[in-house]
Amino acid sequence: MVTLYPNPGRVALLLCLLCLPVSAYPVDRYGEREVLARIVQELQHVDELLVEAAGRADPDARIHFQYEPARRDLMTIRQGVETHLLTPDDQPRTFKPLSGDYRR
Template sequence: MEQTESLIRAAQAQQNPDQRIKFRYDWLRHDLGKMSSGIRNHLNDPSSQPRVIEPLIGDYRR
């Protein structure tokens, strides 16, 4: 997960500013942060009970 940041930065740098539909890299980073946090929480405190999970944005185009 941590290695994706360099890929995101590279893709963001290549984004065409005149594009009609923009890719929301901030939303992608937010979702990746949620996933990392969920994995970390599970590894630190595994539970047999289901947890409430906040939904991901999932669609990063605007």
């Protein structure tokens, strides 16, 4: 007669996997915000480089780079990232008001 016993290694692996913590939040909640803050700084540096390049542009060139539209687009991106950074992580929820009437 053959009896089937589960493989002890597989059982141990399954138990280990079941014991792993499950989280709905990323491991590093603030890591993203730090990187986004660095991106804002880098975008500011790029804007400064665009100003410098515009100052060095050859006025006699046949084709000119459009610096102002590029700077406006860059500013739009930077403002979007800054707005995201200024928004609280946990925005308050709204609740229905209590009735306060508990009599019949």
